[in-house]
Amino acid sequence: MTKLIQLYNTLTRKKEPFVPLQENKVSMYVCGPTVYNYIHIGNARSVVAFDTIRRYLEFRGYEVRYITNFTDVDDKIIKAAHEQNKTPKEVADFYIAAFFEDVDALGVKRSTAYPRVMDTIDEIIAFIQELIEKGHAYESFGDVYFRTDSFKDYGKLSHLDLDQLRQGASQRVDEEEWEKKESPVDFALWKKAKPNEIYWESPWGKGRPGWHIECSVMANLYLGDTIDIHAGGQDLTFPHHENEIAQSEAKTGHTFANYWLHNGFVTMDNEKMSKSLGNFKLMRDLRQTMDPQAIRLFLASAHYRHPLSFSASAIHEAKVQLDRIKTALRNAHHLLDQSATLQEGIDEAKVQEWEIYRTRFIDAMDDDFQVQNAVAIIYEMINALNRYLEQPRPTKETIEMMISQIQTLVGILGLTDLYEAPELLDEEIEQLIAERQAARDAKDFARADEIRNQLAAEGIRLEDTANGVRYHREGGVNNE
RNA sequence: GGCGCGGUAGCCAAGUGGUAAGGCCGAGGUCUGCAAAACCUCUAUCGUCGGUUCAAAUCCGAUCCGUGCCUCCA
Structure with a gap:
């Protein structure tokens, strides 16, 4: 496999050949959830999309360091804590546990590490201090802001114009912020604690980190100054990722991430599913009536950057497709169990044929992770397997080869254990x-x-x- | 207003210059005592208009429709 994977980079708005910093190693950072609620299927899409990409990179022989964070200090968590009469940490712990239940059901592989803001405060403070020292940030009334004008590349990821952003922001920013900020587009690195809010001591008094800084710090801490891939939902492109770039590159002087990947939204009735619109479906609820593996297969039904329309019938269709794969594997195993009647030996022509399926699968995934095309090839393999099983003289080793190929490729999509040996009956x-x-x-x-x-x-x-x-x-x- | 994305069969969704992958649904057929499973066959000229080309869903221009970001949001 000498061909390079092509991936679409939001930074350049082009498909580019993927060349990691170190041969055979990939560092990947994916923005994780703010844990004040259960995740919905839109959140799940992001998790699954990048899990699939991670699995594919591993399949292609890369050793992937894969970091996802939990945002456990945030306005919404503080609010939820007040409402539920709990500490922010208790709220966060609860939803982190729930998060794992949901993504485990979806067959998502565990990250290399799951850093949390609360555990990274010292590093965040040090990071902010360095930005202040370098003139990229300033303290103001107990807050610390990033001096956006000090970073000449601001806007390079989202391709937004700083002057226009300044105009837009100036109409929105309230009087209090006007006083505190040098420029309306400056954003908070550290927020002064309000009464009854969780806080940490800092050189600027009691407060807590702003939203964007955590990812810069954690990525730096776990993956170094420059990482290969940084990913998240399209809605994070601006301002979150733009701000991350500003902070990180201002601090280190190095490129923060070489490749930026952003997944498209799950839509409901042609509208983006989002917590603010309230039109979301929680994974937790869906799992009550829907097979999580079918949900995962549904999430593979469109390219990761394109919108994906959620509906019960779409999940049902995925369930039918999942069953088709499972049935084929079960039927193949049933025939294997009749091994006394099977021929020995392997059909070399079939081996060659199936290498072509494999190659086509790889070609599909190499081209910006076109899972929906990869899945189409799996269906062709299922059809070929079914036809082979109907042949007068199938051989044991050939069937095993086919099963193995299917399971390997389907595993990249996070669908594992699709075959279970029939349990012993009473x-x-x-x-x-x-x-x-x-x-x-x-x-x-x-x-x-x-x-x-x-x-x-x-x-x-x-x-x-x-x-x-x-x-x-x-x-x-x-x-x- | 700025920056994007999408409009392909009943539905979902590929395809970015050479006469439309795959799946679901539906119809017919094969196999089967029946059923199930499976297999086979059938179902589109690609939003609209114009242009370039021997040739366009695919390039260019225009236009209509839907939608996302620009403030928290995967």
Whole structure:
């Protein structure tokens, strides 16, 4: 694999060949959630999109250091804490635990580390101090602001014009801020604590970090001055990521991140799903009635930068597709279990054919992570597998090769454990299945169907095949 | 106003110069005692108008519609 991965870089607005700083190693920072609520499917999309990219980079042989933060100091958390009569840390801890439950269900791989603001205060203060020393920040009435005019590249990521931003901001900023800020576009690095707010001691008095500074500090702390990939939702491009660049590059004098990746939104009725609009679906609620793996497959149904329209029927469609993959794997395994009747040896022509599928999958992913095209190839593989299983003389090793290929590629999409060996059945049920076979042999189809229906009522589905009875348990959520 | 994204079959969604991937749904068929699963076949000329070209969904111009960021938001 000598070809380079191409990825779309928000910074240059172009697809670029991906060349990490160190050969075979990738440093990646993805902005994590502010933990004052459960995550919704829009948040999940971001997590899943970059998890898939991370998994793909690992598949391509890179060692990925993958950092996601938790914002656990923030206005909304403070507000939630007051309302719930808890400390901010308690609120954060609660929603962090909930976050893991949600993303674990989606098959998201754990990050290398999950830094939290509360644990990074000292480093944040030191970082801000350095910015002040270098003239890029100033203290004002207990707050500290970033001096935007001191950073000549401001706006390079979002491609916004500083003068226009200044105009826009000047109309919005209130009188109090006017007094405190040198320029309306300056943003807070440190906020003076209001009464009854959580605070830390600092050279500027009691206060807490602003929103943007944490990511600059954590990325620097865990990944160094320059990182390979920085990612997040499109809505973070401005101001969050723009400000991160300003802070980090002003401090270090080095490029903060070489590649900026931004995922598109999940929409509801053609509108962006967002907490502020209130039109969101919590993962926690969706998981009650929808298979999380189907949700994950749904999230792979469009390119990560494009909008993705959420609907129950779309998830249902994904569930049907997921079942198609699972059924094919199950049927293949069923045939393998009849290995006495299978031929030995491997079909070299099939091996070659399947290398082509693999290559096409890689080509799709190499081109800015076109998962929806990669998934299309998986469906072609499923079709090819199903056809092969129907051949008169399939060989054991060939089937195993196909299963292995499918599982590897589907695993990159975070869909693992799609095949579970059929659980052992109760003796009673075994008896019934045997009885049904006898009934069928005796052409007593009424009795045979009766038993099949009875077992179906217990969630065990029987399928008659040329290679004996196949059964599986239908369980879990149905997505109906 | 500035900076973007998108308009492809009933639905979702690829395709960025050579006569439209894949999936869902639907119809028909094969296999099966039936069912299930699977397989096979069928279903589009690409928002509109104009231009460039031997050739355009794909390039250029115009236009209509939807939508995102510019303030917290994945």
